[in-house]
Amino acid sequence: MSQHQSKQSTTIKERDTLYKLMISQLFYDGYQSIAHQLSGAIQLNLNHLASPPSDRLAHLVGLGLKTEGENKEQESLLAPPISGIDLDFDTESHCSAPEPSTYETVYVTAHKGPCRAGAFNIDGSLVATGSQDASIKILDVEKMIAKSIGTVSEDPQSNQTPEAHHPVIRTLYDHLEEVTCLLFHPTEQLLISGSQDLTIKIYDFAKPAVKRALKTINEASVLRCMSFHPSGNFLLVGTQHPTVRLYDINTCQGYVGPNPSDQHSGPITACNYSYNGGIYVTSSKDGEIKVWDGVSSRCINNFPRAHDGHEVSSVIFSRNGKYILSSGKDSLVKLWELSMSRCLIAYTGAGTAGKQMHRAQAVFNHTEDFVLFPDERTTSLCVWDSRNAERQKLLSLGHNNTVRYFIHSPVSPAFLTCSDDYRARFWYKKPDLSTN
Numbered sequence: 001m002s003q004h005q006s007k008q009s010t011t012i013k014e015r016d017t018l019y020k021l022m023i024s025q026l027f028y029d030g031y032q033s034i035a036h037q038l039s040g041a042i043q044l045n046l047n048h049l050a051s052p053p054s055d056r057l058a059h060l061v062g063l064g065l066k067t068e069g070e071n072k073e074q075e076s077l078l079a080p081p082i083s084g085i086d087l088d089f090d091t092e093s094h095c096s097a098p099e100p101s102t103y104e105t106v107y108v109t110a111h112k113g114p115c116r117a118g119a120f121n122i123d124g125s126l127v128a129t130g131s132q133d134a135s136i137k138i139l140d141v142e143k144m145i146a147k148s149i150g151t152v153s154e155d156p157q158s159n160q161t162p163e164a165h166h167p168v169i170r171t172l173y174d175h176l177e178e179v180t181c182l183l184f185h186p187t188e189q190l191l192i193s194g195s196q197d198l199t200i201k202i203y204d205f206a207k208p209a210v211k212r213a214l215k216t217i218n219e220a221s222v223l224r225c226m227s228f229h230p231s232g233n234f235l236l237v238g239t240q241h242p243t244v245r246l247y248d249i250n251t252c253q254g255y256v257g258p259n260p261s262d263q264h265s266g267p268i269t270a271c272n273y274s275y276n277g278g279i280y281v282t283s284s285k286d287g288e289i290k291v292w293d294g295v296s297s298r299c300i301n302n303f304p305r306a307h308d309g310h311e312v313s314s315v316i317f318s319r320n321g322k323y324i325l326s327s328g329k330d331s332l333v334k335l336w337e338l339s340m341s342r343c344l345i346a347y348t349g350a351g352t353a354g355k356q357m358h359r360a361q362a363v364f365n366h367t368e369d370f371v372l373f374p375d376e377r378t379t380s381l382c383v384w385d386s387r388n389a390e391r392q393k394l395l396s397l398g399h400n401n402t403v404r405y406f407i408h409s410p411v412s413p414a415f416l417t418c419s420d421d422y423r424a425r426f427w428y429k430k431p432d433l434s435t436n
Contacts (some may be wrong), residue, residue: 021057032431078300084319084368085386086346087337097367098413100383101393103427106148107167111135113178115418116404117193121184124366124411126169128191130179136193137424138170138205141414144426170205174213180223185249187232190214194223197218202239217252219245225270229294230277238268244282246297255297262299264288269359270314281324283312289326291338301341307332313359318368325371327362329355333373335386347384349391353377361406366413374403374417382405398425 019042026035113133120127121360129137144167177196184191189206200223201213221239228235228249237245242264246255257263266286273280278294287309291301306312307328314327323344324336333349336346347362354377362373364386379399383392397403401420408415413429 009237014265025057039329048241048313072407074318074350080190083366085323087321087387088322095367095369097369098429099392100365100370100372100381100415101395101414103395103415103429104148105398105425106428107139107144107426108306109137109139109168109426110423111137112422113400114404114420114422115424117179117182118405118407118416118418118424119182119184120407120408120409120416122186124409124414126184127416127426128182128184129416129418130182130193131422133172134177134179134197136170136172136175136179136182136191136203138167138172138191139167139426140169141426143167143169143411145428145430147238148428149430168272170208171211172203172205172213174201174203174216175199181226183226183228183235185232186228186230192226192228192235194219194226194237196222198222198237200226200247215252217247221267224268226365227271227273227280229273230275236271236280238269238271238282242268242286244265244268244271244292244297253343257292257297257299262290262292264290266311269312270316270361272316273315275319276321279321281315281317281328283315285311286311287323287328289315289336291324296349301338303336303341306334306336311359314361314363316363318364325362325364327360327373329359331356331375333362333371333384335371346390347371347373347382349384350375350382351377357405358402358404360403363406363408363415365408365415366411370409371408372415374406376402379403399423 018409023035023039034045034318109129111133113129113131115129115131117130118127125141127139127141143165175195175197179195181194189204191203191205191243193201198219200217200219202215202325204210204214219239221241223239225238226235233249235247235249243256255404264284264286266284268282268284270283271280280292287305287307288305289303289312290299293300298310307330308328309328310328312326312328316325322338327333333347335345350373356376358376360374360376362371364371368386373382374397375382379397381395381397384390397417399419399421403419405418415427416424418424
């Protein structure tokens with residue numbers, strides 16, 4: 001029997017089984033005439049039907065509804081939360097977001113060493129900071145904002161302890177050396193950290209008393225960057241080694257791409273999954289940007305000398321997956337179009353005060369109306385209109401040393417700056433109460 005005939009035969013059997021279950025249910029519910037009409041129309045022998053219906057039909061319907069709900073949940077997870085930049089349709093600026101120069105510092109947290117890593121969770125309700133002192137803090141965004149605008153209750157008769165209003169909700173200690181990268185799980189209350197101690201730690205921060213990691217993955221090189229597949233099942237890891245790693249988050253099993261010649265020739269500096277997980281992008285000290293197939297882990301596109309041979313410091317996808325935003329140690333920020341493999345826009349003007357020594361991150365704001373990049377020498381924030389590269393007002397970041405990590409909230413006008421001055425600052429655009 002051919003494959004097509006076999007498939008057709010299986011389909012007929014499945015259809016007949018479904019009709020039998022439906023007719024049996026109709027008989028049981030008292031609709032005998034309808035059951036007879038249906039069985040006659042499809043030429044099905046009623047003598048082969050079981051008289052009482054089993055629970056099989058209800059069970060199958062239940063499974064179908066559950067699967068349908070899971071699929072819808074997965075689709076909503078993979079879909080970009082807000083429409084962003086798309087130069088095929090909107091070359092003119094239609095900005096609905098506040099300018100980042102209007103943000104204010106609303107909370108400052110301090111470590112005992114330089115602050116080197118930061119992260120927002122997927123709904124922007126939490127931020128995490130990591131330090132050279134090996135500690136990690138998790139802070140509640142709502143509590144930070146409440147303290148800054150004076151909405152925290154100071155009533156001495158209140159039953160709530162001062163700790164209930166304190167923004168730092170967890171402090172984690174399980175690394176032996178500097179925390180180099182942080183990442184929240186997209187669907188679960190897990191925080192992932194990478195360190196110079198060659199380990200990846202997975203923390204279950206839903207448990208208040210837990211200070212240590214739930215799981216530990218041992219690496220062979222210093223951790224530099226991480227990115228989650230949108231499903232949360234796979235963790236992309238970049239280290240001091242040129243080979244990109246992929247870990248199954250449940251089994252902690254590691255994988256590498258099948259073609260060694262695809263890999264970078266220098267340490268990985270940044271990695272990022274697209275919003276649907278179909279592709280991911282990496283950058284390296286070798287000056288190249290590589291785009292990879294999310295299933296086969298094969299390199300499908302390459303941008304050599306992306307920043308004129310300088311080290312590429314950061315790479316992220318736009319929400320629609322059409323563009324990559326990169327920054328390099330040439331102090332340039334570039335927007336790349338994937339379909340044509342070309343640089344569309346160069347955002348210039350940063351780095352005029354001197355050569356950039358450390359890696360810095362170029363990011364979009366939450367609506368992708370603006371591109372943001374911290375200038376190392378002036379400790380100020382450079383901002384451009386993402387569509388036409390028009391320079392916006394500078395914002396002094398208020399740190400007394402280099403800003404080593406910068407990240408914007410995915411959903412609101414807020415960002416986090418982590419500095420070698422031992423401090424992390426949370427910035428937010430407060431609502432204009434005068435218009436109310």
